[in-house]
Amino acid sequence: MIIWIIPAVIIVGIIIWFIGIYNKLVRNKNMVEEGWSGIEVQLKRRSNLIPNLIETVKGYMGHEAKLLSEITQLRSQSKNTQAVAEKSKVETALTRSLGNLIAVAESYPDLKANQNFLDLQNELSQIENDIQMARRYFNGTVRNLNIMIEAFPSNLVAGQFGFAKADFFEIEDPGDRKVPDVKF
DSSP states (O other): OHHHHHHHHHHHHHHHHHHHHHHHHHHHHHHHHHHHHHHHHHHHHHHHHHHHHHHHHHTTOGGGHHHHHHHHHHHHHHHTOOSHHHHHHHHHHHHHHHHHHHHHHTTOHHHHHOHHHHHHHHHHHHHHHHHHHHHHHHHHHHHHHHHHHHSTTHHHHHHHHTOOOOOOOOOOOHHHHSOOOOOO
């Protein structure tokens, strides 16, 4: 009788361990999806703000039509992109173009004094901060999932059930990674 109890306890222990790892992989996968959803919410907020920003500056910046057209095109492209790597690339370009728009606006004193533009600029700044926070959360959840998928022994369970590594939301332009020179 005792001969059957020891192997049964070992088998039950292995099954419980297997279920625990599987559930942790599922939780991490769902956290990655939640993190991506948070990024998409912030990107949607920014996307909704862009037409208002463009309409506000359009009257002041007639000869900056190329920049305004580029921002509109990137916004449209962003809305139609789903893959994390591609979305990251488009969003990096959009962020850069919006930064250029704000920089160009500095040359227009009437625009800088426009309260609507100032409000939109402040809101855009807040949204950019929220996007950065959402990216950090997403990348943290991706890191946790990827570690579980690669680390032993959870990689055995991950491989059995087809869990795949997730992509990080990364900066595509190496120039954006450089630390700026500060000179006084």
